[in-house]
Amino acid sequence: DGPLNDGLFMQAVPEGGAIPAGTELTVTIDAPPQAGSFEVAATRLDRTGSQLVTPLVGIVLIALLGGLVLNLMPCVLPVLALKLSAVIDAAGVGRRQMRLRFMSGAAGIICSFMLLAGGLAAVRIAGGTVGWGIQFQNPVFLVVMMVFIGLFALSLLDRVHIPVPAFAQRIGGGGGYLQDFFTGMLATILATPCSAPFVGTAVAAALSGGMLGHFIIFAAMGAGLAAPWLLVAAFPAAVALLPRPGRWMNWMKRVLALLLFGTVLWLATVLAAALAPSTGQQDQDGSGLAWQMWSPAALEDARAAGIPVFVDVTADWCITCKANKALVLDRDPVASVLSEAAAKGDIMLLQADWTRPDKDIAAFLASHGRYGIPFNIIYSDEVPNGLVLSELLQTSSVMAALETAGISSK
Numbered sequence: 001d002g003p004l005n006d007g008l009f010m011q012a013v014p015e016g017g018a019i020p021a022g023t024e025l026t027v028t029i030d031a032p033p034q035a036g037s038f039e040v041a042a043t044r045l046d047r048t049g050s051q052l053v054t055p056l057v058g059i060v061l062i063a064l065l066g067g068l069v070l071n072l073m074p075c076v077l078p079v080l081a082l083k084l085s086a087v088i089d090a091a092g093v094g095r096r097q098m099r100l101r102f103m104s105g106a107a108g109i110i111c112s113f114m115l116l117a118g119g120l121a122a123v124r125i126a127g128g129t130v131g132w133g134i135q136f137q138n139p140v141f142l143v144v145m146m147v148f149i150g151l152f153a154l155s156l157l158d159r160v161h162i163p164v165p166a167f168a169q170r171i172g173g174g175g176g177y178l179q180d181f182f183t184g185m186l187a188t189i190l191a192t193p194c195s196a197p198f199v200g201t202a203v204a205a206a207l208s209g210g211m212l213g214h215f216i217i218f219a220a221m222g223a224g225l226a227a228p229w230l231l232v233a234a235f236p237a238a239v240a241l242l243p244r245p246g247r248w249m250n251w252m253k254r255v256l257a258l259l260l261f262g263t264v265l266w267l268a269t270v271l272a273a274a275l276a277p278s279t280g281q282q283d284q285d286g287s288g289l290a291w292q293m294w295s296p297a298a299l300e301d302a303r304a305a306g307i308p309v310f311v312d313v314t315a316d317w318c319i320t321c322k323a324n325k326a327l328v329l330d331r332d333p334v335a336s337v338l339s340e341a342a343a344k345g346d347i348m349l350l351q352a353d354w355t356r357p358d359k360d361i362a363a364f365l366a367s368h369g370r371y372g373i374p375f376n377i378i379y380s381d382e383v384p385n386g387l388v389l390s391e392l393l394q395t396s397s398v399m400a401a402l403e404t405a406g407i408s409s410k
Helices: 049-070 076-089 095-126 139-156 166-172 175-191 199-208 211-225 227-234 236-241 247-275 296-304 319-329 334-343 359-367 395-404
Strands: 004-009 024-029 309-314 348-353 375-379
Touching: 049 199, 049 211, 095 175, 095 199, 095 211, 095 227, 095 236, 139 175, 139 247, 175 211, 199 211, 211 227, 227 236, 296 309, 296 348, 296 375, 309 319, 309 359, 319 334, 319 395, 334 348, 334 395, 375 395
Parallel strands: 309 348
Antiparallel strands: 004 024, 309 375
């Protein structure tokens, strides 16, 4: 009868570090008297150095796959424009030069990932907020990106010539190689507003683990995103399948420039949203869903009242978030189920806008092991700790998650 106190010897490897073997922990179990007993079989687990490395190897493979998937995400259009412009520019050169140019682009991608990793590592050490794509919360960054992308688009139309300093040409082996290098870096920056399957897992592992793993994981993501460049570098003869240089190249450059100008306009809308004063109200989207503004208190109050909650963390710069809304959340059957349940008071819809820096939202994401968006989670009595959805939503998976949380579509 009464409290039960006992010493337990255990070895565990939680996320973020390991408890040394043989550490003594005290566990207090306060329960009413119950008849019966239970037995716990003691086992010994010895983890060798190679076993401890295995999780990192798995995360590196996930990061590599995540970088590869980034090539297929909604933000692919401006990146695709850069890739195609590189192919067009290389169409009339020899194999060796073509191989070197695409390797330069791949090097720019990987280098930019390492610079991103270094910047995030510095912020981590300083105790600041870290996350995937948070540079798009900075108005200065947005303005600089608009200028650079606009100049790049004008250069495709031969309206602007960007001279390369002589010393840079000597370092880069020629203006073309250096331009390809910076094109690769620009492609990385344009890809970061997108989160993809596997990317969230890789970024979470990188930002919550040790510094060595941090840099290795980001390098693997860079290699995945650079895979198309590396593929062309490995098989330069594939470019020979393109038609011979001619008027079609000028038309293609105009199309690519149009895509990049569209990117500038999109960045302008993101900048306007970042600079606009906050109204303190959650705007209704076109779907008619009754989204309310997320806050730690609102979530806590709803959970204390036993009301199921659907939380959507989004931002104006998050292209994947907008794709999720357009293709899943704002379309039937998901939209009708959420709308009817919200109207009956069977669920509360909370939306957190991370367009601007917000420490509460960053802490909420980190509490679930996430450092990027989109992030969607459902709470209910059936899933009190929350049911996290995939970064790329599918109608079937969202409907299944709602059923699991006790929100019926009937």
